[in-house]
Amino acid sequence: MKKRILFLSLFLLTFILSGCTEKRAEAQAQLAMQKEENLHEVTTFAMDTVMMFHIYHEDGEAILIEAEQEIRRLEALFSVTVSDSGISQLNENAGSLPVDISDDTHAVLTKALEFTKLTDGAFNMNISPIVQAWGFATDEGNRVPTDTEIEALMPLTVSNGLVLEDDTAYLQEVGMSVDLGGIAKGYTADRIVALLEDAGVTNGWISLGGNLYMLGTKTDGALWELAVQNPLDSTDYVGMISISDASVVTSGGYQRYFEEDGKTYHHIIDGATGYPAESGLLSVTIISENSTKADALSTALYVMGLEESLALWRVEQDFEAIFITEDGRVVATEGIAEQFVFEGSDNDFIYEVAEK
Ligand code: ADP
Numbered sequence: 640m641k642k643r644i645l646f647l648s649l650f651l652l653t654f655i656l657s658g659c660t661e662k663r664a665e666a667q668a669q670l671a672m673q674k675e676e677n678l679h680e681v682t683t684f685a686m687d688t689v690m691m692f693h694i695y696h697e698d699g700e701a702i703l704i705e706a707e708q709e710i711r712r713l714e715a716l717f718s719v720t721v722s723d724s725g726i727s728q729l730n731e732n733a734g735s736l737p738v739d740i741s742d743d744t745h746a747v748l749t750k751a752l753e754f755t756k757l758t759d760g761a762f763n764m765n766i767s768p769i770v771q772a773w774g775f776a777t778d779e780g781n782r783v784p785t786d787t788e789i790e791a792l793m794p795l796t797v798s799n800g801l802v803l804e805d806d807t808a809y810l811q812e813v814g815m816s817v818d819l820g821g822i823a824k825g826y827t828a829d830r831i832v833a834l835l836e837d838a839g840v841t842n843g844w845i846s847l848g849g850n851l852y853m854l855g856t857k858t859d860g861a862l863w864e865l866a867v868q869n870p871l872d873s874t875d876y877v878g879m880i881s882i883s884d885a886s887v888v889t890s891g892g893y894q895r896y897f898e899e900d901g902k903t904y905h906h907i908i909d910g911a912t913g914y915p916a917e918s919g920l921l922s923v924t925i926i927s928e929n930s931t932k933a934d935a936l937s938t939a940l941y942v943m944g945l946e947e948s949l950a951l952w953r954v955e956q957d958f959e960a961i962f963i964t965e966d967g968r969v970v971a972t973e974g975i976a977e978q979f980v981f982e983g984s985d986n987d988f989i990y991e992v993a994e995k
């Protein structure tokens with residue numbers, strides 16, 4: 640499964656780097672000069688995924704060492720597989736004791752609760768016991784839990800099971816647990832972008848397992864271009880987004896799944912059913928200056944489906960989205976439409992723009 644995630648991330652980045660139009664050649668020549676002087680790149684494995692950094696700065700090497708240390712620090716707080724992480728401690732002490740938490744853990748839990756409220760529970764980090772029952776929390780193998788098992792776990796997934804105070808957090812019942820898989824990479828991306836900006840980096844991009852943040856523009860002033868993957872074909876894409884200073888995060892059932900008896904089960908769980916979400920969507924891409932929000936909303940909107948998601952977008956200001964539906968539509972919200980070039984008609988996708 641990890642191999643697949645790696646492949647998809649690399650596929651996306653190949654597009655960012657190589658692009659797909661000739662007009663890039665000119666820009667690339669200019670870029671190449673600066674690249675030689677100031678480009679610094681690192682690829683590392685953290686938070687169960689491949690992370691890549693691509694920044695332009697004369698002290699880039701030292702800055703990226705700092706960035707990597709920051710990633711390790713946050714991983715040690717948020718991981719559910721590292722047994723002494725803040726989140727593991729919280730989970731292990733469920734139903735018995737509040738645990739001390741760091742400022743970052745407090746911040747990410749606060750954000751997660753905020754998005755739970757905003758999405759009416761579609762974003763639910765307390766879904767963890769069910770994520771585990773499906774075998775998505777570890778590498779130990781996926782399985783389809785019985786209905787009885789899911790029913791028994793449902794009461795442990797209520798989002799008010801978590802009591803968050805200034806310095807402590809507490810899960811009220813034995814068996815409750817939280818899983819930051821739907822938000823931790825976005826939060827980490829925001830921290831890393833702040834670190835890079837503080838260090839004076841104005842151009843570059845980071846990819847935390849496909850959770851992207853494009854900093855400034857390319858060195859020649861052109862916008863960064865990203866391919867939005869065709870969820871039905873990992874070698875294909877449905878269009879290109881051009882952006883600067885924004886995070887782009889995609890969630891989809893095609894990113895992590897298993898098959899049993901001819902049926903496919905993926906890793907984004909609908910808290911209302913305890914089953915992988917079936918909302919009529921194949922993928923949701925969120926574009927926002929805030930990567931924490933982009934990450935949480937990509938997961939939540941995938942659960943909510945197109946109509947509910949558009950209703951939320953109409954009342955929220957600071958994000959745009961591109962939805963790919965099971966019935967073959969690519970729907971862009973109007974705030975991103977001008978920066979999105981649809982290229983999915985060859986594959987019978989139909990393009991629509993959603994208005995406020
Ligand atoms: P990725 O696996 O690419 O990070 P997402 O950001 O969509 O994808 O997060 C999916 C992960 O979030 C799952 O693997 C699981 O750990 C957790 N999760 C699953 N369902 C939900 C949900 N309804 N709300 C919040 N987190 C969820």
Ligand code: MG
Binds near residue numbers: 822
């Ligand atoms: Mg997410």
